[in-house]
Amino acid sequence: MASATQGKHPAAERIAPEVRMTEPTPTGSEKDSPLRFKISNLDVFYGPKQAVFGLNLNIPKSKITALIGPSGCGKSTFLRTLNRMNETIRNTRVEGEILLDGQHIHGMDVVGLRRRVGMVFQRPNPFPKSIYENVAYGLRVNGFKGRLDDLVEHSLRRAALWEEVKDYLKKSAFALSGGQQQRLCIARALAVDPEVLLLDEPCSALDPVTTAKIEELMFQLKDSCTMAIVTHNMQQAARASDFTAFMLDGKLIEHSETSKLFTTPTDPRTEAYITGRFG
């Protein structure tokens, strides 16, 4: 007969590698975390069409906030407002207040703002350059004078890509797989050491294994970088975020700790959406 120590299931080892001797620290609530963004009465218009209505939301520091909602509900518009990417679209008008660390973002130099608030898009969009240059580009633009090689390596390591590309740094970024390209884009965004990273459906074009890598990466990064992620994948929001905001028709319907929103939402519209009864 096998002894109790023989043939231990790998999953059991993963879950309980050793007896936990200290009580785990509970995840703090929004109240316990200092705010990175404070958004008040935000309205966003594309010409005559209003896309976001009177949105109030706090994004706490060193946490991941997920934005969910059906297509066209305004979540990507809202995300792009946080680093003024919407200003690249003609006839866009933003009203209301967005404070980053207590400062109005509309009073800031837009290049400086986008250095502090980086963005990763749905489709990986590396520059038509080498892997190395993709990461180094932002640093050069920002006038970085130090040891570029070190910082490129550091950024690629933070994006969990270094080990896979360290021997091919001169190769074109387009030679990488989709998941690697997306991590390269994250490395590029991280190179300028942003305080906030905005991720607009970063995994929608990726397979589950690569998605898991990106989610793990987000988890590793969150101590040093606040993140806001737009996702259509409910399980991803549930797995990867600390807070979740549900938007519908341009309005914020519900915002709470992710564990609460996905088990006991308070608004029936949230309930209907996350249980797949509409949207």
Added chain:
Amino acid sequence: MERHFERDLEELKQRLLWMGSLAERAVHQAVHAVLDAEEHLAEIVLSEEDAINEMQIEIDERVQRLLALQQPMAADLRFLLAVSRINGDLERIGDQAVNIAQSAMRVLRHPQVKPYVDLPRMSELAEGMVRDSLNALVRGDIDLARSVLQRDDQVDRLRDQLFRELLTYMMENSAVVFAAFELILVAKNLERIGDHATNIAEDVIYFVAGRDVRHPALDRR
């Protein structure tokens, strides 16, 4: 458009209610084997135990499959968690019914210790609690679930009363010790059935309102 997931949930609920009716009937028959001195009722309970156990496994498998394949959220998730726990409670109720049936077979070999007054009341209360906890699940009725929680104290009081009374019988006449002891076991099992019904009612409140009322002293939400 009704999704097949919703049909699966409804089917799961129906299977759970069927299991509940089996457990409830087993309790009724087991207690009436004692009260009406009908040994064949006890035999029926013993012979039907496997059906309840099989239902438990079937329901567990259904829950497991829906959790894995549908990755449910919110009320759907709470429902599946509640069903999983209720499933365990119903199986335990089935076990308590078997215990009572076994006591019935032993107690029937002896003359009746006393007229049965509290035992039928206790049985009615416990069976009613099981029935109403399941009705609360069907209707999503929190008030009905709460009324089940309140009734648990009455069952406990009747058990204490019965213990005291049977102790006096045993002290007066050692010839009744064996039968009286079996009746104490029956009362103890009925009290445990009340506890399981209480668990079910708590799970219904969790499913419907998202509130965990299992340990009020912890004062969570």
